[in-house]
Amino acid sequence: MANVIDPVSRHADATPDNIALRGAESTLTYGQLRDASTRYAGALTEAGLSPGDRILLAAPSVPEFVVAYLGIQAAGCVVVPVNTMSTRPETEYVLADAGAALAIVWHELGPAIGDAASGLGIPVWALAPDAAASDAEPVPVAARDHDDTAAILYTSGTTGRPKGAELTVANLLSGGEIGAECSRGSSDDRTGTGLPLFHVFGQASVMMATFTGGGSLSLLARFDPAAMLALLRRDRLTIMAGVPTMWNAMLHAADGADSQDFTQLRIAISGGASLPGEVAREFESRFGCTILEGYGLTETTAFGTFNDIDRGGKIGYTGRAVPRLEVQVRDHDNVACPPGTVGEVFVKGATVMKGYWNRPSDTAAVLDPDGWLRTGDLGEIDADGDLRIVDRVKDLIIRGGYNVYPSEVEEVLYTHPDILEAAVVGVPDDHYGEEVAAVVATVPGSGLDGGELTSWARERLSAYKIPRIVAIVDSLPKGSTGKILKRSIDRTALKNDALTAEVPER
Structure with missing residues (x-):
């Protein structure tokens, strides 16, 4: 009990x-x-x-x-x-x-x-x-009982009505234990976050992990980059957790910050979405702070893989399977892929949900009898056993028969000095099936336009990956954690209203 x-x-x-x-x-x-x-x-x-x-x-x-x-x-x-x-x-x-x-x-x-x-x-x-x-x-x-339902967290799902993921007593306790083990949490730690606790990231891998280790948890009711830095200084945080947009916001808004603010911080945890490599590199360069990326879902109580503290962060990868979990990448025939091959990510272990509340058919569609959860994410595992998330299966763009992974294009866009945020989506196209579209927010005062961005991308991407539809916006739609919500981007409006650039095929 x-x-x-x-x-x-x-x-x-x-x-x-x-x-x-x-x-x-x-x-x-x-x-x-x-x-x-x-x-x-x-x-x-x-x-x-x-x-x-x-x-x-x-x-x-x-x-x-x-x-x-x-x-x-x-x-x-x-x-x-x-x-x-x-x-x-x-x-x-x-x-x-x-x-x-x-x-x-x-x-x-x-x-x-x-x-x-x-x-x-x-x-x-x-x-x-x-x-x-x-x-x-x-x-x-x-x-x-360990298998009793302790929490029901409704997933935001890209299609259909939200489903309630049933997390058990054992799921949440295991999440806390795994989180404390991965971060080596102790009573000496002072963890801080601007994440919402109603989301699984803040709830399981931050709150439960902190209390399991016996440290203190400093809370920011509403994320603001300056307020987060003030919290870091005030409470001398040793652990900080956030999503990529938070790290990016701190990087661009923290004019008064320097590496001294981060000297006592021994671990910075990123999750919720793929961390652009450029953000990770700039953060480390400016503040001397390495951000360690992890991967998990609501259905896995926020856990899956995590970069090891001793090895440090491997940019672009979310690390190996955490203790008590197994992670596989499988092909269309449900066979484990060899290293370096993209397939769908599956997770099994102590934090995998009980199922979807009152939805046996939906549960059966993602949970097999052996306990493996089909995540709906595309990824690959390298020779070191580290996982790289390529994209959501549903976000994959197929342009003229070629697979385009939006995260790969976004990674390139983030290296442009004028781009603060980027989201790449597919829009219907009569000729190619789908066309690559980019929605970007730029730094204040930037004169960047869609044609210039497309020309710039031509030098860095294969022809079929170049965004030929570009929209410049003030900001991108975000969820409660700060994660960019691609499902809120109007594909029809992009197709009809945004700049369409003519880029020769090659």
Whole structure:
């Protein structure tokens, strides 16, 4: 029997006065965090919530999110974290699909989430800064089976309605243990992040890993590059985690930063999307800080592969399989590919989800009887055993019979001095089937136009990979973690409105 709060309870027994959480205006020790969480569990129990009940949680990355999250776990309930920017229809869908019994909503959020719950007759609790000071009686931590569902995280999926990935008690505990092992986390570490905790990256590989190691977690409720650097300095962070757009933003906005700010930082973790090599190289050159990239999915509790600390980062690769997991790349016949051959990535092990909530056919489509998860990602494993993610299977562009991997084109675009962000997508084309299109955000004051960019790319890419459709925008659409959302790019508008460059075939 076990519970997701167990790591916090262990450190509360051993080192109750060690700092567990730091917010903008508050801190909680391990003893205080356990007390606050078990009191929150007591409030849930007093309100009639029972083990197994699903509870929606909508809050930014503040200490109160952690108190409520662990309180839900301590009560034996199932947490259903959602994006704080969710619309009413999106929330209604999740509430109904999960069969939620309660919605807990951060007091400063707009009305959409609360109205969605109220409209469905579901009680709504406001989560306020005094959540840690509940006067409810603490309750004993619920003993749960390792295979019990602890969290349901809805995937954003490029097609169809979102599916709820069921993460078990064992998935989350294993994620924390793997994360702590990979980062060599200890009670001496001070981890900081601007990632949303309602996302699997922040929740599993940052929050759970920090509490497993016994260190402190500093939270930034809303990511801002200057604020992240201030957090780094204030709390003298030893571990920092983010997605590529965060590292890129820090690189371009951190005018007052220098390598001295990073001297105590021993590990910088990147995930959520492929890290452009140019960003990694510039970051290390400017700040003397190596970013270690990892790979995982919601369905694998954020884990899959990670670059080893001792070997350092291998630019363009996400490292080897982490402990307790196996990773394979397979061809169309489901046979393991030889090194250097692109195929679909499969993952098996301790953090692979239980399945999709109430969707047995969708579960069967991605999880085979032996426990291997089909990720939908294209990758290759080199002779060292390191994985390189090439692209999503669905993002692959087939132009005139040639495979074009958007990430490869983006990697080249990021080397242009005027480009801040880039996304490459395929748009329908009557002649080639698909045409390569690039949407880029440039540095302020840049005069770069589509024709110039296409000409520049001609010198660096094979003819079939050159973006012949180019759109210059102020910024690219991003999700809650800062990950660029290609599915939000209007392909039809690109085809009709963007500059189309005439580039000879060769």
